[in-house]
Amino acid sequence: MKLFSYAHVNYCCRHLLLARENKCDDKLLAEEDIQDDCVKEELPEKEEENVNENICNNENKEITEDESPQDNNTVTNPISKDNKLSPFILKISEEHLKLYPQNLTIKNLYYFIMAPTLCYELDYPVIPKRRWSLILNHLIEFISLVYVMIALHKYSNPILAKMEKQNQFLTLIQLCIPTAVIYLIGFYIYFHAYLNLLGEIMKFSDREFYGPVWNSDSILDYWRNWNKRFTQWCKRHLYIPLIKLGWTKFWAQEVVFVLSDLFHAYAYYFAFKKILFGGMLAQPLFGRLLERIIGRGRCGNFLFWFYIIFTHAGASIFLYEHLNNKLS
Incomplete structure (x- = not known):
């Protein structure tokens, strides 16, 4: 890219x-x-x-x-x-x-x-000098949160090991909070600690790496804000040329969402094969359908957090079953 x-x-x-x-x-x-x-x-x-x-x-x-x-x-x-x-x-x-x-x-x-960006510029905004206090702060955040993720993974492994002996729904409930916290910590480690650390070392002053994803009132809004660099790349190199070619805004957005899902679903395909791969590609249609039925606002934000908490727990269970069946 x-x-x-x-x-x-x-x-x-x-x-x-x-x-x-x-x-x-x-x-x-x-x-x-x-x-x-x-x-x-x-x-x-x-x-x-x-x-x-x-x-x-x-x-x-x-x-x-x-x-x-x-x-x-x-x-x-x-x-x-x-x-x-x-x-x-x-x-x-x-x-x-x-x-x-x-x-x-x-x-x-x-x-x-x-540089922590996907869009090339002939001249980048830079800061006059490195702030070593911020570099040390982000480095401590990065290292400490990695250890927290390892501890949460160790907490989740016994629950997955007991999954064959107990109901899968009970396992899903027990895994909801730790898997959601692991996901949010991973998001913070990469998009805040690591990218800000890299930007400070390279004197890169543009630090808008993510938007207010916690306030997202739809799945589509979440995908627009969770990775600002990727969104800017898609808008600059895909969306604007399609609009200039005469495409409508609706179809240009759909093409951008599908290509974005292809990039992200490619990594999931090797672990989850066809099921989650198809689920990732169906998210634009599913997100627009939920917007029509439920709308935005508090209900949309509640649905978004329900999606974040339960889908990652379900994905963890599915991955465990897949690996268990593959090894046995």
Whole structure:
């Protein structure tokens, strides 16, 4: 995903510069043709020439006054709309475009690969110096919470071992809280402790790694906020090009959700095979159906937490049964 973003942005910079050069060349050729035509014509008298100059100056003033001001910070797409590549050309600011092609270095590429972001930029916001107190704080959080997760896993293993002797529903109830806490701790370790630690070491100032997932009032809202970096990547490289191609917002969102589920369900497929893989792909349809029936607000937030608590416990039981049957 990072390499795709890197190639896409540099591809857009290259085409914007080439299109601008071609446009400037066309203007120069047109001006030369006009000058040649003027030389061939006979010069008018001085009085008529002065009158014409005054008229031209007045017309130019009126034109400049009527023209709407343009934003100098953003480079518009100079490629014609008939070009098939036009929907895939991103808007790039004038300041960033000046950095191309000097940004094509090994150092710049490896900084982007290590940086806590998925969207490539020609110039990243950085902090002036590293704050070692924050680095130590996030490092302590990371190490201590990893040990807490290990302890919770050891607490869950005896419950799973007794699953064959007792009812599965009772096992599900006993596993709800520890598995939900393990999931939330894992979320905090990666998206808060680790990514902030990495961002502080690399002086990366953009720290919006996740949104307020705890306030999500639907499953779809949760998927939008739980990984902001992935959401930004999908919006920039998938959603906006599809909208420019003429797709409706509904179908563009559905394509983004399906592709997002494919990325995440690919990892689940090896552990849970076809059942959870199909469940992940059905989440966009299931989420929209629940929004129509229950709606948003407190009921939606209650349903979201019910989903977080019980689905992870059920997934743990299913994984245990799958591994037990595979080994036996």
